[in-house]
Amino acid sequence: MAKERVTVVDIARAAGVSKSTVSLVLQGSRLVNEVTRAKVNASIRELGYVYNRSAANLRQAKSKIIGIVVNDLTNGFFAELAVGVDAVVQSAGFVQFLANTGERIERQREVIASMREHGVSGLIVSPARGTQAADLAPLVASGIPVVLVVRDIAGAGVSSLTSDNHAGAVAAVRHLVERGHRRIAFLGGFADTAVFEARMRGYRDALGEAGLDVPEELVIGSAPSRAGGVTAIEQAMMLKERPTAALCFNDAVAFGVCDGLRARRLEPGADFAVIGFDDVIEAKTAVPALTTVSVDPQGMGERAAELLLKQIGAGQADAQAIVSPVRLVVRQSCGAPIEHRVKEVSP
Amino acid sequence: MAKERVTVVDIARAAGVSKSTVSLVLQGSRLVNEVTRAKVNASIRELGYVYNRSAANLRQAKSKIIGIVVNDLTNGFFAELAVGVDAVVQSAGFVQFLANTGERIERQREVIASMREHGVSGLIVSPARGTQAADLAPLVASGIPVVLVVRDIAGAGVSSLTSDNHAGAVAAVRHLVERGHRRIAFLGGFADTAVFEARMRGYRDALGEAGLDVPEELVIGSAPSRAGGVTAIEQAMMLKERPTAALCFNDAVAFGVCDGLRARRLEPGADFAVIGFDDVIEAKTAVPALTTVSVDPQGMGERAAELLLKQIGAGQADAQAIVSPVRLVVRQSCGAPIEHRVKEVSP
DNA sequence: GGAGTAATTTAGATCGTTCCAAAAGACAAG
DNA sequence: CTTGTCTTTTGGAACGATCTAAATTACTCC
Numbered sequence: 001m002a003k004e005r006v007t008v009v010d011i012a013r014a015a016g017v018s019k020s021t022v023s024l025v026l027q028g029s030r031l032v033n034e035v036t037r038a039k040v041n042a043s044i045r046e047l048g049y050v051y052n053r054s055a056a057n058l059r060q061a062k063s064k065i066i067g068i069v070v071n072d073l074t075n076g077f078f079a080e081l082a083v084g085v086d087a088v089v090q091s092a093g094f095v096q097f098l099a100n101t102g103e104r105i106e107r108q109r110e111v112i113a114s115m116r117e118h119g120v121s122g123l124i125v126s127p128a129r130g131t132q133a134a135d136l137a138p139l140v141a142s143g144i145p146v147v148l149v150v151r152d153i154a155g156a157g158v159s160s161l162t163s164d165n166h167a168g169a170v171a172a173v174r175h176l177v178e179r180g181h182r183r184i185a186f187l188g189g190f191a192d193t194a195v196f197e198a199r200m201r202g203y204r205d206a207l208g209e210a211g212l213d214v215p216e217e218l219v220i221g222s223a224p225s226r227a228g229g230v231t232a233i234e235q236a237m238m239l240k241e242r243p244t245a246a247l248c249f250n251d252a253v254a255f256g257v258c259d260g261l262r263a264r265r266l267e268p269g270a271d272f273a274v275i276g277f278d279d280v281i282e283a284k285t286a287v288p289a290l291t292t293v294s295v296d297p298q299g300m301g302e303r304a305a306e307l308l309l310k311q312i313g314a315g316q317a318d319a320q321a322i323v324s325p326v327r328l329v330v331r332q333s334c335g336a337p338i339e340h341r342v343k344e345v346s347p
Numbered sequence: 348m349a350k351e352r353v354t355v356v357d358i359a360r361a362a363g364v365s366k367s368t369v370s371l372v373l374q375g376s377r378l379v380n381e382v383t384r385a386k387v388n389a390s391i392r393e394l395g396y397v398y399n400r401s402a403a404n405l406r407q408a409k410s411k412i413i414g415i416v417v418n419d420l421t422n423g424f425f426a427e428l429a430v431g432v433d434a435v436v437q438s439a440g441f442v443q444f445l446a447n448t449g450e451r452i453e454r455q456r457e458v459i460a461s462m463r464e465h466g467v468s469g470l471i472v473s474p475a476r477g478t479q480a481a482d483l484a485p486l487v488a489s490g491i492p493v494v495l496v497v498r499d500i501a502g503a504g505v506s507s508l509t510s511d512n513h514a515g516a517v518a519a520v521r522h523l524v525e526r527g528h529r530r531i532a533f534l535g536g537f538a539d540t541a542v543f544e545a546r547m548r549g550y551r552d553a554l555g556e557a558g559l560d561v562p563e564e565l566v567i568g569s570a571p572s573r574a575g576g577v578t579a580i581e582q583a584m585m586l587k588e589r590p591t592a593a594l595c596f597n598d599a600v601a602f603g604v605c606d607g608l609r610a611r612r613l614e615p616g617a618d619f620a621v622i623g624f625d626d627v628i629e630a631k632t633a634v635p636a637l638t639t640v641s642v643d644p645q646g647m648g649e650r651a652a653e654l655l656l657k658q659i660g661a662g663q664a665d666a667q668a669i670v671s672p673v674r675l676v677v678r679q680s681c682g683a684p685i686e687h688r689v690k691e692v693s694p
Numbered sequence: 695g696g697a698g699t700a701a702t703t704t705a706g707a708t709c710g711t712t713c714c715a716a717a718a719g720a721c722a723a724g
Numbered sequence: 725c726t727t728g729t730c731t732t733t734t735g736g737a738a739c740g741a742t743c744t745a746a747a748t749t750a751c752t753c754c
Contacts, residue, residue, distance in 0.1 A: 005408070007740055018704045023742060033702060048485070051464045054404040055740035058709050061352075063401070065465075073433075074628065079426045086420075086447050090454075095461045098445035100433050107437075114442045117398045118412075138395070227632045259634035281421065285574045287606035354710055365734045370712060380732060402710035405739050696754095703748070711739090718733070724726085 006049045014043040026051065057119055064094050066308060067115035068124045069108060071151075073100040075225075075252065076280045077297045078126060081149065084301020085124055092309055094121075103128045105135065112139055122308045124301075126150045129193055133157075145311035149304045151194055152321065159311065159319045161304045165195055165277075168293035168326040169202025170209075172247050172275045175291075175328060177210045179335055181245040181273060185218040187232040187257055189249030196221075196249060199277065203247055224249055229256020230263075237264060245273035245334070251280045251292055258288075258333065273334040288332035295326050353396045361390040373398065404466060411441050413655060414462035414470045416455060418498075420447040422572075422599065423627045424644045425473060428496065431648020432471055439656055441468075450475045452482065459486055469655045473497045476540055480504075492658035496651040498541055499668065506658065506666045508651045512542055512624075515640035515673040516549025517556075519594050519622045522638075522675060524557045526682055528592040528620060532565040534579040534604055536596030543568075543596060546624060550594055571596055576603020577610075584611060592620035592681070598627045598639055605633075605680065620681040636678035647671060 012019040025040040070078040099111035108128045122145040133155040148160040189196040222228030248254035254276030258268040269288040279294035359366040372387040417425040446458035455475045469492040480502040495507040536543040569575035595601035601623030605615040616635040626641035658664045
């Protein structure tokens with residue numbers, strides 16, 4: 001039962017060639033004759049050979065592995081991001097190491113170290129909350145290409161791919177203002193992240209532009225989750241002057257806000273306008289369909305992967321910060337007419 | 348900038364010992380003297396040494412990598428499963444290769460092959476729909492420990508960890524019957540999976556046990572997603588004799604069913620009883636909170652990982668099929684009283 | 695048939711670690 | 725001072741691929 005490992009030497013013997021030739025066949029070199037190649041491939045199949053990447057890797061120091069580190073995989077946004085990365089990376093012949101940090105910096109340090117030991121040729125990181133440039137310094141110093149995604153870190157000196165959070169928030173708030181809202185809340189999210197800061201700034205700027213002032217009590221932080229949304233809206237509705245609309249930190253919060261509204265017998269969309277951020281898959285099929293700022297997580301994952309692969313290919317490219325555009329997708333949760341909702345559900 | 352790689356030999360030189368000693372220190376052997384160990388560790392830190400697992404791996408043929416293959420990462424259930432696996436696997440000093448097949452068997456074949464090339468010491472697989480025992484045969488023959496999770500495959504000859512889908516469905520339907528429902532639908536899911544088959548059988552058995560017959564038109568399949576749930580309930584409500592309650596294939600479908608009910612101005616829980624399956628995190632915080640059969644995906648991931656690690660440790664254990672128990676969690680969507688809903692939201 | 699060129703093939707060193715067997719040192723007992 | 729027992733340390737051969745430079749074979753054209 002304990003089968004001996006089949007190696008290139010075994011195949012070489014079986015096919016009557018040298019191991020060098022087998023190696024050439026394995027890497028698809030065009031140097032080798034058609035008949036020889038066929039013979040070798042036949043032996044490979046026959047003996048059930050499994051390529052040993054550790055060995056190859058040892059010799060050539062480039063591994064066909066890329067690592068992806070996300071801060072919270074149970075959040076649909078990041079899961080989709082990972083799927084986008086996976087798609088691109090796989091079709092380029094790479095395989096991905098995925099690790100979840102659960103927002104723990106210590107864990108993040110561990111997984112990054114582990115990935116370096118495995119010789120990843122590049123790393124896509126959505127950093128845990130509170131990650132400092134110093135935390136990434138050893139990684140960056142090693143010269144491994146790194147792309148930060150979603151959350152940028154000032155002074156880290158690596159490429160980043162973020163979404164235009166400021167513009168998205170501005171667009172959302174403008175839309176609410178156009179629909180006549182005057183008391184607009186900003187709900188959910190942790191205030192210590194760059195993403196929160198940017199969205200919040202967009203919210204303030206758009207209100208200022210409309211000549212509205214920004215009452216502090218209308219900015220209510222919470223966990224960026226569905227449960228957090230429920231508590232945030234509860235708090236908002238206890239104010240003496242209640243808001244009539246809210247821009248939410250992300251879609252999860254927005255769903256929570258809808259839940260909280262229903263709990264008070266208010267209908268999201270009709271009685272209170274809700275706008276989310278991210279456009280996760282569920283946003284479209286929820287009832288009411290969620291108006292949200294589309295960030296296209298899967299697309300972001302794909303672009304991040306492409307950027308990383310380019311850097312891996314180019315050896316050493318200098319860091320670039322890409323801000324990908326977003327667009328407001330108007331659906332029903334902000335008060336748009338409701339008649340054709342079911343039609344919008346994809347088949 | 349192009350730094351030379353630091354190897355054990357460099358450290359040996361710096362610390363004034365042989366590379367064998369350095370190697371012993373690296374593996375934490377107790378054979379080496381305390382002072383020597385300290386000297387070596389100092390040099391390691393000083394030179395910024397990074398362990399090369401490919402090299403180690405080449406020599407000792409056991410890799411500290413386990414692979415996890417899931418069929419749909421964008422589904423919260425599987426993302427949570429992956430997180431559970433990750434937690435256990437990491438703390439055992441392993442790292443996980445995660446790949447998403449998106450229910451494509453061809454892709455599944457590719458990623459499994461790729462994982463074997465990387466020398467994973469074990470594999471946790473939630474197989475894509477339609478996977479046959481034959482698809483896994485080469486993998487199984489190689490002797491790598493494999494644990495199938497969520498979906499078992501008859502005749503594959505490997506261990507599996509599934510949930511007690513039959514018992515869960517029975518409990519759910521019994522509950523609905525006790526609450527007085529007589530026309531109970533089974534909504535969503537693809538009929539060609541073992542999971543569907545088991546839940547469905549539980550549904551039928553419980554109805555039979557209550558002396559109710561099972562009208563074919565009340566079993567309505569659909570994609571196991573939120574969108575699928577919307578279409579399934581639409582279809583159910585077009586019947587001449589409408590159901591008053593439904594057991595859904597999973598939570599995503601159940602949420603879709605709630606959406607679809609609202610679209611018809613029916614309140615889930617009050618006007619129609621809905622029960623889901625899986626108990627994803629959102630089930631608790633949704634409004635109305637979803638009554639569902641708790642499967643605890645994260646816990647399943649953890650148990651699957653533990654089972655796999657045990658098999659890796661034991662060399663060759665024989666296949667065992669573990670069915671993990673489930674329990675019905677009664678919340679509001681099946682018509683329970685509604686007053687304390689907000690209290691149940693976790694802080 | 696031989697020179698020149700192009701197409702294939704190959705021996706052998708090499709990558710960075712672990713393992714084995716054996717050597718070296720330390721110490722106690724005779 | 726030898727011998728024996730422990731504790732530490734070590735050289736050198738693996739592991740399974742790739743790479744380099746050189747060797748071999750095949751072909752073309754006088």
